[in-house]
Amino acid sequence: MSEQSLRWAGNDAWVITWRNLTVWRRVPAYLVFTVVQPTIFTLLFRYVFGGAIPVAVPGGYVNYLLPGVIGQTAAFATMATAISLAIEAQKGVIDRLRVMPIARSAVLLGRLLADGFRMLVTLLVIVAVGYAVGFRFHNGVGGALGMIALAEAFGLALCCVSMFIGLALRQEEAVQAFGLIWLFPLTFVSSAFVPLASMPGWLQAFAVNQPVTHVINALRWMALGDTPLSHNGDNLWLSIVWIVGIIAVFLPLAVRAYRRVS
Amino acid sequence: MSEAAIVVEGLTKTFAGRGRDARPVEALRGIDLSVRRGTVLGVLGPNGAGKTTAVRILTTLLQPTAGRATVEGHDVVRDAAAVRSVIGLAGQSTAIVDELSGRENLEMVGRLHHLGKPGAAARAGELLEQFDLVDAGERMAKTYSGGLLRRLDLAASLVAHPAVLFLDEPTTGLDPRSRLAMWDVIRNLVAGGTTLLLTTQYLDEADELADEIVVIDRGQVIAAGTSEELKGRIGGDVVEFVVPDGSRIAAAVDAVEPLGESRPTVESDSGLVSVRVGARGSEALVETVRRLDAAGISSVGLALRRPSLDDVFLALTGHAADDTSDSEGVSP
Numbered sequence: 361m362s363e364q365s366l367r368w369a370g371n372d373a374w375v376i377t378w379r380n381l382t383v384w385r386r387v388p389a390y391l392v393f394t395v396v397q398p399t400i401f402t403l404l405f406r407y408v409f410g411g412a413i414p415v416a417v418p419g420g421y422v423n424y425l426l427p428g429v430i431g432q433t434a435a436f437a438t439m440a441t442a443i444s445l446a447i448e449a450q451k452g453v454i455d456r457l458r459v460m461p462i463a464r465s466a467v468l469l470g471r472l473l474a475d476g477f478r479m480l481v482t483l484l485v486i487v488a489v490g491y492a493v494g495f496r497f498h499n500g501v502g503g504a505l506g507m508i509a510l511a512e513a514f515g516l517a518l519c520c521v522s523m524f525i526g527l528a529l530r531q532e533e534a535v536q537a538f539g540l541i542w543l544f545p546l547t548f549v550s551s552a553f554v555p556l557a558s559m560p561g562w563l564q565a566f567a568v569n570q571p572v573t574h575v576i577n578a579l580r581w582m583a584l585g586d587t588p589l590s591h592n593g594d595n596l597w598l599s600i601v602w603i604v605g606i607i608a609v610f611l612p613l614a615v616r617a618y619r620r621v622s
Numbered sequence: 623m624s625e626a627a628i629v630v631e632g633l634t635k636t637f638a639g640r641g642r643d644a645r646p647v648e649a650l651r652g653i654d655l656s657v658r659r660g661t662v663l664g665v666l667g668p669n670g671a672g673k674t675t676a677v678r679i680l681t682t683l684l685q686p687t688a689g690r691a692t693v694e695g696h697d698v699v700r701d702a703a704a705v706r707s708v709i710g711l712a713g714q715s716t717a718i719v720d721e722l723s724g725r726e727n728l729e730m731v732g733r734l735h736h737l738g739k740p741g742a743a744a745r746a747g748e749l750l751e752q753f754d755l756v757d758a759g760e761r762m763a764k765t766y767s768g769g770l771l772r773r774l775d776l777a778a779s780l781v782a783h784p785a786v787l788f789l790d791e792p793t794t795g796l797d798p799r800s801r802l803a804m805w806d807v808i809r810n811l812v813a814g815g816t817t818l819l820l821t822t823q824y825l826d827e828a829d830e831l832a833d834e835i836v837v838i839d840r841g842q843v844i845a846a847g848t849s850e851e852l853k854g855r856i857g858g859d860v861v862e863f864v865v866p867d868g869s870r871i872a873a874a875v876d877a878v879e880p881l882g883e884s885r886p887t888v889e890s891d892s893g894l895v896s897v898r899v900g901a902r903g904s905e906a907l908v909e910t911v912r913r914l915d916a917a918g919i920s921s922v923g924l925a926l927r928r929p930s931l932d933d934v935f936l937a938l939t940g941h942a943a944d945d946t947s948d949s950e951g952v953s954p
Contacts, residue, residue, distance in 0.1 A: 371736065375733045376734075379722070382721065382722060383722070387721060451715055451716075452716070453715070455678075456711065458682075459682065459709065459710075460706065460731070460734050461703060461706040
């Protein structure tokens with residue numbers, strides 16, 4: 361790829377990113393999804409369930425909860441990715457972009473960049489809300505930044521899955537109905553909200569070995585340092601392996617689905 | 623062939639079937655066509671004839687199963703990128719983002735065409751002016767009417783001054799006034815020298831806008847020529863009248879059938895009966911009045927007219943242009 365075409369590819373991806381972010385800014389419902397919904401989640405778990413769930417971490421349940429909400433939110437943020445792409449494919453917008461002499465990567469890259477930025481805003485909102493209700497980092501600034509970075513990386517990996525689903529299904533209703541159901545067992549049957557020891561054994565077997573648990577344990581470890589419930593960095597390496605693996609499988613699938621949109 | 627901006631030879635597209643009785647669908651069964659530079663080709667056919675499939679192949683969105691096509695000398699499969707740099711596409715779906723203003727939409731397209739920010743802004747201004755969108759330009763596109771949206775979309779397809787423009791059913795779904803306005807816009811474009819391939823299911827649209835017309839039915843070209851040539855093919859006049867009382871239509875058809883060269887056709891919702899009477903125009907007209915009167919059938923709007931492209935289509939395919947699935951049910 362020549363320097364010129366690389367520069368154009370960057371320009372094209374940036375224009376699409378700008379377009380996606382402008383739409384996001386101008387549709388109030390999207391802002392509500394991005395900011396209000398995770399805030400409500402944080403408050404609900406903190407005050408409704410929090411008292412009933414004893415956890416052995418410093419600072420109590422709010423400190424246990426927050427990395428869980430962060431991980432879950434990063435996963436759920438990808439719903440918008442699948443839905444937007446399905447709508448664009450359905451309406452023919454993607455076709456029209458493909459008829460222009462733009463870089464083939466622009467639409468998917470622009471989607472990832474815009475949704476990654478949106479996700480970052482959401483994650484920061486949650487940290488701020490968490491601070492207001494008693495959450496505190498216990499592992500320094502590096503740990504705090506590491507937690508945000510890992511959540512972001514995991515969210516982007518799941519965005520690749522969502523891009524594939526959105527482009528493969530190409531129908532908004534289908535994506536709403538079936539495309540994202542997999543997120544619920546993955547996020548709730550994990551260590552996000554309750555310690556795994558409280559689940560029945562057969563469920564634990566799944567929960568212990570699935571990526572969301574690894575990621576959330578790693579987020580917790582980075583936020584709080586060693587605790588009885590997240591006591592070493594193994595989860596971090598496992599998380600990174602999962603993230604790389606998910607991207608390696610689903611990014612090519614998404615690109616293939618994009619080429620086949622017609 | 624250097625005169626031809628678009629050349630299509632033996633173009634075939636077969637889609638794998640879907641569902642349980644998955645028979646392959648032959649959308650295009652070997653079409654040939656050629657469009658001279660600076661002229662307008664109207665591709666005319668009913669829904670499902672293969673028009674959109676042909677446009678999608680020519681605009682590099684679909685790969686043909688067999689055959690070849692070139693646009694401005696570039697092969698649509700092997701030189702797809704070169705094709706994309708010389709074409710524009712507008713049509714049934716729009717590239718317009720609802721949450722951006724008309725101006726922002728055009729600027730975005732300009733930046734995707736690498737005009738640079740100032741270049742894109744200048745071009746957007748020109749197009750808003752040219753398409754009479756200056757007032758609407760600052761409003762979000764989601765507030766636009768259907769006609770306004772199509773105009774903006776057409777403007778967007780022209781941002782990079784394409785040598786060849788594809789318009790896929792540009793007026794489908796528009797109200798009559800917006801349709802006429804769209805025709806004016808298209809005429810002006812053509813006057814500027816753009817080569818245009820236009821698909822339509824409206825015969826009057828092809829008649830109005832196209833230099834040459836190809837008629838496509840079920841994936842094949844069944845006729846080609848100028849509008850006059852096509853009309854000449856069936857020659858002869860048509861007697862038309864409307865029977866307001868729906869229950870009397872069948873009786874009316876029986877009454878006038880002996881006058882026609884073929885069985886009269888009926889538009890069942892309007893009650894319009896058409897009889898092709900060859901060269902015996904006025905004589906047949908008088909005879910029609912007599913026969914309807916004798917049968918006690920009241921009619922309105924009795925007229926004798928020259929054949930339209932509608933008649934051509936009927937003569938070529940045996941069914942009306944806007945009527946695919948019910949083609950057997952047209953004549954009672």
